[in-house]
Each structure stands twice: as structure tokens, then as C-alpha cells.
Amino acid sequence: MRTLRRQRGVAVITALLLTTLAVTIVASLFWQQQVQVRSMENQRLQLQTRWILRGALDLSRLVLNQDLLDSQTVTRINGVWATPLEETRLDDYIERERQEGESFNATLAGRMMDAQSRFNLTNLAAGRVVDTTELTVFQRLLENLKLESSLARPVAEMVASTQKVAAGPPPPGGGGQTAPQQSNGAEPMELLRVEDLLAVSGFTPQVIERLRDYVIILPAKIRVNVNTAPPELISALIPNLSLSDAASVVNTRDRGAYYRNLQDFKAQPAVKAALDLGASAGATVSEFVVKSDYFLAFSQVRLDRAALGTQSLLWRPGAPTTSVVWIREN
Numbered sequence: 001m002r003t004l005r006r007q008r009g010v011a012v013i014t015a016l017l018l019t020t021l022a023v024t025i026v027a028s029l030f031w032q033q034q035v036q037v038r039s040m041e042n043q044r045l046q047l048q049t050r051w052i053l054r055g056a057l058d059l060s061r062l063v064l065n066q067d068l069l070d071s072q073t074v075t076r077i078n079g080v081w082a083t084p085l086e087e088t089r090l091d092d093y094i095e096r097e098r099q100e101g102e103s104f105n106a107t108l109a110g111r112m113m114d115a116q117s118r119f120n121l122t123n124l125a126a127g128r129v130v131d132t133t134e135l136t137v138f139q140r141l142l143e144n145l146k147l148e149s150s151l152a153r154p155v156a157e158m159v160a161s162t163q164k165v166a167a168g169p170p171p172p173g174g175g176g177q178t179a180p181q182q183s184n185g186a187e188p189m190e191l192l193r194v195e196d197l198l199a200v201s202g203f204t205p206q207v208i209e210r211l212r213d214y215v216i217i218l219p220a221k222i223r224v225n226v227n228t229a230p231p232e233l234i235s236a237l238i239p240n241l242s243l244s245d246a247a248s249v250v251n252t253r254d255r256g257a258y259y260r261n262l263q264d265f266k267a268q269p270a271v272k273a274a275l276d277l278g279a280s281a282g283a284t285v286s287e288f289v290v291k292s293d294y295f296l297a298f299s300q301v302r303l304d305r306a307a308l309g310t311q312s313l314l315w316r317p318g319a320p321t322t323s324v325v326w327i328r329e330n
Contacts, residue, residue, distance in 0.1 A: 009292065049306050052090065052301045056255075057327075061322040065320040067079050073292055075116075075292040077253070082114075084111035084112075085109055087107045088108050090106040106304070110298060111297075112297050113270055114296075115294035117292075118213070119137065120218045120223075120224070121216070123223075124152075125160035126163065127164075131156075133284045134286060138152040138155070138236070141215075141236035143241055145214065147211070154201060154202070155200055155202050213230075216261075223288050225291065225292045229250075237285070239278040241274035249271060260290065271290050293317060294314070296314075297312045298310070298312075310329050310330065312326065313325040313326050
């Protein structure tokens with residue numbers, strides 16, 4: 001009798017264990033299925049955000065093309081390209097919502113800025129040769145930003161050491177350039193973004209943040225646009241032009257009196273006086289322009305749980321066609 005009771009007890013316990021095991025297995029299967037469904041949903045949302053950003057990028061290119069058709073010889077800071085796109089809901093434009101009644105929190109925001117309103121670090125050298133004129137501009141810019149001007153030289157040498165040398169005879173002496181940098185087999189990494197300056201001795205995250213809105217790395221030697229540049233950079237471009245005088249020139253420009261050509265800019269009293277003083281002293285002045293070919297486009301998309309931000313460099317040559325140089329996700 002006792003043996004029968006023990007067998008029944010063992011059978012009950014075994015049944016409970018098997019039931020628990022079965023429930024655990026089923027729950028695990030449901031959990032795995034839920035994880036797979038959520039993963040697929042996340043992938044779909046990420047794919048949709050990328051398609052929305054691609055549409056926003058196409059819109060930026062269209063705006064730049066239209067701006068070029070409207071004003072072919074000048075790029076001004078209050079052009080149509082400079083109008084930001086505030087955070088805009090996209091729910092009403094998603095066909096899936098109208099069909100299935102879903103409620104995504106879909107928004108898009110974006111803005112563009114003139115990449116040539118910043119100092120191009122690529123200008124510091126050409127063919128492994130440091131350009132002393134551009135080096136002086138960068139030194140003055142650092143001084144205007146209350147940073148150590150001595151940081152400019154190692155950056156210029158880094159740019160020079162990572163550039164490719166074109167085939168042919170070496171450049172003639174003079175012309176505002178120093179001797180080519182010699183390779184020692186341990187060349188630094190090429191500058192691609194401002195954060196790469198952390199590899200240069202003396203640069204800290206604080207210095208990078210201070211410089212971020214004033215410098216850029218463009219793929220070629222590109223001049224600064226005085227119609228969009230800040231006063232700190234304009235003062236650095238022109239020897240003997242004080243920061244206060246540069247701020248006055250910028251204030252006049254931003255009130256609508258933009259410069260249609262270089263003669264208009266050079267005719268400004270403060271600019272003219274500084275240029276005349278520099279000419280009498282034999283100072284070499286960096287070149288500048290009033291029209292831009294490179295622009296930065298910033299976009300931010302939020303779609304349900306997914307969020308994606310991008311920064312793109314757009315190149316607009318003389319013809320009304322704008323191409324994408326690179327895209328970086330934030």
C-alpha cells in the first residue's frame with residue numbers, strides 16, 4: 001500500500017514537472033517570437049527613417065539648385081537655402097497610417113549651413129607644402145577665439161604630411177609656402193572631421209568644441225565666403241582688421257547689405273583701410289569669395305521608437321546640379 005502511494009506521489013510530481021517544463025518551453029517560444037517580431041519592427045522603422053532622410057536630402061539639393069538659378073553669382077546668409085525646416089509631423093503623409101489606423105509619432109527637422117563660412121583646414125597645405133599665408137590666417141583665428149595660436153603649426157604640418165604629392169617637379173620657392181614635409185614612415189592619419197584634431201598635441205575636447213563652428217575639412221582647397229563667414233574669421237582673413245571692425249562689417253551684411261562681388265566687400269571703409277595698411281606693409285592676404293559651392297545639410301527624423309540624425313556635405317558646382325560628397329550618421 002505504501003509502495004502504491006509512493007508511486008502515485010512520484011507520478012504526480014513527475015506530471016507537475018512535465019507540465020512546468022512544457023509551460024516553460026511554450027513561454028520561451030512565445031518570447032522568442034516576440035523578440036523576433038520586435039526586431040523586425042525595429043528594422044522596418046530604421047529603414048523607413050533612412051528613406052525619409054533620403055527624401056529630405058533630395059529636398060535640400062532641390063533648394064540649392066533653385067537658389068543657384070535665382071542668384072548665380074552670390075551666396076548670401078539670408079538666402080532661401082538658409083531657412084530651417086522646423087520639426088514637422090509626417091503622420092498625415094504615411095499611407096500605412098491611413099490604411100491601418102496606426103499612430104506613429106513621425107517628425108522631420110532639418111537645416112543647412114554654408115560650409116564655406118568656415119575655415120577650410122585643407123587650405124593649410126598643398127602637396128605636402130605648408131601654405132604660410134593660410135597658416136597665418138589660422139593663427140589669427142585661434143587668437144580671435146581666445147585659443148593658443150601655437151596650435152596652428154602642428155595642424156598645418158599634419159595636413160601637409162598626409163597629402164599626396166602630384167607627379168612633376170617641386171613647386172618653386174617663395175609664394176607663401178615652406179619646404180615639403182618629409183615622410184618618416186610613421187605618417188599621421190588624414191584629417192576627416194574636426195574631432196580628428198584630438199590626435200594633435202595640445203588639442204582637448206574643450207578646444208574642439210570651441211573650434212567646431214569655425215573650421216571644416218573640405219576635399220579641396222576652397223575659399224571662405226565673406227557673405228556668410230562670422231566676424232572672427234573675417235578678422236582673421238584680413239590683416240589689421242580688428243574683431244570689432246569685422247563685427248561691424250558683418251552686422252551691415254546681415255541687415256541685407258550683402259556683397260554682390262569682391263569689390264563691394266573691399267569697398268567697406270574698415271576693410272579698405274585694413275587692406276591698404278596691409279599692402280603698404282607688404283602683407284599677403286588670403287583669397288576669399290562671395291559665392292559658395294559646398295554646404296552642410298543636417299536632418300533629424302523620429303519615427304515611433306526610431307530616431308536618426310545625419311550630417312551631409314553637398315557640392316553645388318556651376319551647373320544647377322547638386323551632388324552628395326558624404327553622409328555621416330550622428
